[in-house]
Amino acid sequence: xxxxxxxxxxxxxxxxxxxxxxxxxxxxxxxxxxxxxxxxxxxxxxxxxxxxxxxxxxxxxxxxxxxxxxxxxxxxxxxxxxxxxxxxxxxxxxxxxxxxxxxxxxxxxxxxxxxxxxxxxxxxxxxxxxxxxxxxxxxxxxxxxxxxxxxxxxxxxxxxxxxxxxxxxxxxxxxxxxxxxxxxxxxxxxxxxxxxxxxxxxxxxxxxxxxxxxxxxxxxxxxxxxxxxxxxxxxxxxxxxxxxxxxxxxxxxxxxxxxxxxxxxxxxxxxxxxxxxxxxxxxxxxxxxxxxxxxxxxxxxxxxxxxxxxxxx
Amino acid sequence: xxxxxxxxxxxxxxxxxxxxxxxxxxxxxxxxxxxxxxxxxxxxxxxxxxxxxxxxxxxxxxxxxxxxxxxxxxxxxxxxxxxxxxxxxxxxxxxxxxxxxxxxxxxxxxxxxxxxxxxxxxxxxxxxxxxxxxxxxxxxxxxxxxxxxxxxxxxxxxxxxxxxxxxxxxxxxxxxxxxxxxxxxxxxxxxxxxxxxxxxxxxxxxxxxxxxxxxxxxxxxxxxxxxxxxxxxxxxxxxxxxxxxxxxx
Ligand SMILES: Cc1cc2nc3c(=O)[nH]c(=O)nc-3n(C[C@H](O)[C@H](O)[C@H](O)COP(=O)(O)OP(=O)(O)OC[C@H]3O[C@@H](n4cnc5c(N)ncnc54)[C@H](O)[C@@H]3O)c2cc1C
Ligand SMILES: Nc1ncnc2c1ncn2[C@@H]1O[C@H](COP(=O)(O)O)[C@@H](O)[C@H]1O
Numbered sequence: 001x002x003x004x005x006x007x008x009x010x011x012x013x014x015x016x017x018x019x020x021x022x023x024x025x026x027x028x029x030x031x032x033x034x035x036x037x038x039x040x041x042x043x044x045x046x047x048x049x050x051x052x053x054x055x056x057x058x059x060x061x062x063x064x065x066x067x068x069x070x071x072x073x074x075x076x077x078x079x080x081x082x083x084x085x086x087x088x089x090x091x092x093x094x095x096x097x098x099x100x101x102x103x104x105x106x107x108x109x110x111x112x113x114x115x116x117x118x119x120x121x122x123x124x125x126x127x128x129x130x131x132x133x134x135x136x137x138x139x140x141x142x143x144x145x146x147x148x149x150x151x152x153x154x155x156x157x158x159x160x161x162x163x164x165x166x167x168x169x170x171x172x173x174x175x176x177x178x179x180x181x182x183x184x185x186x187x188x189x190x191x192x193x194x195x196x197x198x199x200x201x202x203x204x205x206x207x208x209x210x211x212x213x214x215x216x217x218x219x220x221x222x223x224x225x226x227x228x229x230x231x232x233x234x235x236x237x238x239x240x241x242x243x244x245x246x247x248x249x250x251x252x253x254x255x256x257x258x259x260x261x262x263x264x265x266x267x268x269x270x271x272x273x274x275x276x277x278x279x280x281x282x283x284x285x286x287x288x289x290x291x292x293x294x295x296x297x298x299x300x301x302x303x304x305x306x307x308x309x310x311x312x313x
Numbered sequence: 314x315x316x317x318x319x320x321x322x323x324x325x326x327x328x329x330x331x332x333x334x335x336x337x338x339x340x341x342x343x344x345x346x347x348x349x350x351x352x353x354x355x356x357x358x359x360x361x362x363x364x365x366x367x368x369x370x371x372x373x374x375x376x377x378x379x380x381x382x383x384x385x386x387x388x389x390x391x392x393x394x395x396x397x398x399x400x401x402x403x404x405x406x407x408x409x410x411x412x413x414x415x416x417x418x419x420x421x422x423x424x425x426x427x428x429x430x431x432x433x434x435x436x437x438x439x440x441x442x443x444x445x446x447x448x449x450x451x452x453x454x455x456x457x458x459x460x461x462x463x464x465x466x467x468x469x470x471x472x473x474x475x476x477x478x479x480x481x482x483x484x485x486x487x488x489x490x491x492x493x494x495x496x497x498x499x500x501x502x503x504x505x506x507x508x509x510x511x512x513x514x515x516x517x518x519x520x521x522x523x524x525x526x527x528x529x530x531x532x533x534x535x536x537x538x539x540x541x542x543x544x545x546x547x548x549x550x551x552x553x554x555x556x557x558x559x560x561x562x
Contacts, residue, residue, distance in 0.1 A: 010474070069479065070442065071451055093472040097454050100407070100442035109408050109527035112437050122531065127436055131330040132339050135531045175451035175485075179467060179478040192473070196561070220562060228491060238457065238471045238492060245351075245431060245491065247473070253561040264326070270539060274559045276551065282544075291542035291559065294551050304548040312556055 001030030001120060006077065006089040006099075007048050011038045011066065014047040016193045017090040019154035024147040025088055026053050026155060027117035033058060034162070035080065037073055039066030049162040052155040060167040067178035068094050074101035075171030081106055081142065085120070091146035091248075092192070099146055108140035115151030129244040129267040149192065150250035150271055184239050186224075188214075191240065194223035196253045197269070199242055200235070201227035203258020203279070203298055207235040212302045213257060219309045225249065225269075227259045243268035258298045261286025278302070314424035314461075314483070316359045316368040319414055319441075320352035320388050322381045323434045336532040348384045351429025353391075354489040357496040358459060359427055360392035367461045370394050372421055376413055378402050382512065389507035390499035396512035401524060407435070409517075409524040411443030416520035418448050423484060425466065430455050430488040441488035451481035455490040 003025045008015040018034070025032045032053050036045040037060040045059040058080065064072045077098070081087060087102060089095030091113045103110035115133075116124035122137045123145065191197065198220070200213050210224065217224050225247070226240040242249055244267035254272035259265060261277070261284055269275070270289055277290035280297050287293040294301060324330065324339075325347040331340045348356075362368035373388040375381040376399040385396035399413050418426060426448075428441040445452035453459070453468025457476065460467045461483075469478045471490045499507070517524045545551045555562045 067477070070454070071445075074446060093455060093470075096438050097442065097452070100439035101446035101452075103439070104408060104411055104443035104446040107408075109406055110437075110439050110443075111528065112435075112439060126536070127533070128324070128330040128339060128434055129436065130536055132332050133534045133536050135533075136528045137531055138528050140527050173449075173451070175449070175482045177480045179480050181472075181477040182475045184475040232492065237475060238490075239473060239475050244433070244436065253555065253559075263329070270536075274555070274561045275539075275542075276555070287544070288541045289539045292551055292554055293542065293544045294548065295544060296548075301548055305552070308548050308552040309562070312552060313562065 001028065001085045002083060003028060003030050003032045003086040003088060004080065004084040005032060005034045006095070007034050007036045007044060008090045008092055008094060009036065009038060009041060009044040011041045012043060014044050016154060017092060017149040018048065019051060019157055020149035020152045021088050021090050021147045022051055022053060022155045023152035024114065024117055028086055028120050030085065031055050035060065035077065037065040037076055039063050045164050049164050050158050050160050052160050054160050054162040057162050057164045058167045059164060060169065062170050064170055064172040068098070069176050069178065070098035070101055071173035071176045072171050073098040074105060075173055076169060077102045078105045079169050079171060080167070084142070086143045086145065088145045088147055091148050095146045099144060103144040106142055106144065108142050108144055109138060111136060111138060111143065111145045113146055113148045115148050129263050130270065131263065148248055150248055184237055188217055189221065189223045191223040191225055191247055191249060195251050196220045196222035197225050197249050197251045198222050198255040198257065199225035199227065199259060200230055200257045201259030202229035202233065204230060204235055210236055216302060216306045216309065219306060219313060227265050256286050257302060259286055260284050261289065314368055315370045315372065315421065316362060317418065317421055317423035317426045318355050318359045318371060318373045318388065318393065319428045320356065320373055320375050320384050321349040321429070321432050322346055322375060322377055322384045323349045323432055326350055326433055332533055332535040336534055338530065338533050346380065348387055349429050349432050351431055351489050353496040354491070354493050355427040355429055356388045356391050356393060357494045358489060361494060362461065363392065372397060372423065374399065374414060374417055376401065376405050376410055385512055386507050387499060389510040390504040391497065395510060398512060398514045399517060399520065400514055401517050403524050404526055405524050406526050406528060407437045407439035408443055408527065409522065410440045411447055412522045413517060413520055414444045415447040416522055418444070425484065426486045428486065428488050430490055441486050445486035450485050452486045453479055453481055454488045456487050457490050457492040459487055459493065
């Protein structure tokens with residue numbers, strides 16, 4: 001068996017999620033290659049070559065892939081697909097965008113968001129917002145899979161020494177073009193990779209009040225997340241949404257502040273190691289999953305939390 | 314221009330899903346069903362395009378058992394003009410749904426196809442992208458803004474790092490994210506009117522699509538449940554527990 005893992009990156013750094021996807025590839029077993037498609041992405045290829053268990057890194061360095069347009073990336077992956085039994089990418093917004101196209105062009109089903117590998121044909125994935133866990137077996141000759149990074153412990157990012165090979169094929173479908181982007185800039189850790197996350201919900205009342213959470217985050221070295229209600233109300237940007245249809249996180253510590261604990265929110269954070277809930281409603285469903293619940297007004301509790309943490313850290 | 318919208322009938326998002334005791338699936342007997350929330354957003358966007366004079370006709374398609382006609386009627390009540398029901402009692406997975414929709418696209422030749430980004434039952438997030446690939450179209454997935462501009466459409470997408478805008482040649486496929494719009498409710502007069510709007514029925518066989526599944530579900534289990542923990546009295550106790558008991562800070 002040989003497996004192609006498509007690296008997730010921003011042309012300058014390899015995203016840690018790629019190491020989780022490599023762990024899924026390792027669980028399937030076989031020769032593992034990584035494709036780094038992007039523009040001026042040589043540094044990413046070098047980083048990928050050091051990851052544990054990778055035998056070869058393919059680099060497709062071209063303007064057509066600079067913004068990871070699905071129409072172009074999928075053409076490239078399909079071109080390379082003949083050599084592989086499994087094609088894997090992280091279930092982030094890039095992988096979710098281009099990989100179903102690859103599957104359709106290869107006429108195979110895609111298996112989305114796997115959290116476990118049973119064997120080379122059989123995978124485990126959450127459905128119904130994580131309310132059910134399905135084991136599915138694919139009858140396709142090739143498997144096209146997105147991997148939920150939190151389902152797999154990452155392989156080592158150092159120590160490997162894969163060969164790096166340039167891919168010359170350029171696929172520009174000519175139907176789409178990049179216009180612009182608004183990137184969230186933050187000095188805090190990446191939500192998906194942070195070991196502590198503090199999230200706010202509708203109870204925060206407005207965007208300014210999120211500063212209280214940011215201050216706690218800075219004491220803890222945490223990332224800041226949000227519920228859908230907080231994003232919809234415009235308190236914070238969309239990339240902070242945690243949940244079924246937002247980001248899936250599984251940090252060591254998740255602190256939910258002014259979040260009721262709707263099933264769609266739980267779907268994105270209930271695999272966290274320790275969950276803390278701060279909510280003034282003692283009936284809030286979030287308390288049913290919280291290891292430590294504090295029934296309190298967040299406007300009193302959060303500043304106290306900051307002060308108390310500063311004392312002990 | 315003609316806009317095609319795909320709507321799926323799914324379990325209502327408020328329903329607490331239960332896994333069947335024999336682990337064969339989830340219990341759908343007597344459970345409230347509804348239009349997939351992302352499909353409601355898709356219908357709303359099409360209706361707004363029509364209100365702006367950009368769209369001239371809205372055709373709504375649903376694939377599944379007879380009961381899907383309820384969701385088609387809902388879309389017609391919200392402002393769609395015509396429905397197509399692809400009737401089958403078989404399980405239709407995303408690739409096959411995409412092939413069926415491709416057959417409809419070939420016939421109807423819409424300029425824009427709008428789908429939800431994700432079904433809340435399978436959580437697949439595939440069909441729109443697959444349809445776009447099969448139809449050779451560009452795709453604007455996870456859309457939070459759609460602006461038609463001549464023979465192009467600009468789509469702002471909700472991506473992991475923030476927002477990204479792409480320009481697509483028409484015809485194109487758009488899949489909706491939560492912030493694209495806030496769907497309206499259907500008014501009673503419009504619900505009545507919708508009953509008279511045309512609804513055609515076809516089948517996968519008529520469309521020449523084999524819907525045999527490629528993924529067999531071996532079992533469906535309930536997730537591991539988390540035990541509710543303890544309530545702490547105050548912030549000082551919380552911090553003490555986090556430091557000395559859970560050891561996570
Ligand atoms: C298709 C679909 C997809 C969805 N996807 C997601 C998703 O990915 N992520 C997500 O989060 N949601 C998602 N949702 C929405 C979800 O159903 C809930 O509506 C949402 O999570 C509620 O957010 P919330 O807990 O912040 O708000 P609310 O439910 O309004 O809860 C606010 C909480 O704050 C508490 N509170 C208020 N004031 C204070 C105070 N001063 N001090 C302490 N506590 C206070 C209240 O007691 C309450 O419990 C989705 C819904 C649908 C239909
Ligand atoms: N059976 C179906 N009937 C109509 N539309 C569907 C069907 N299945 C999927 N879709 C469309 O594809 C979107 C994404 O679905 P999925 O890829 O299954 O997550 C849905 O929001 C619908 O717009």
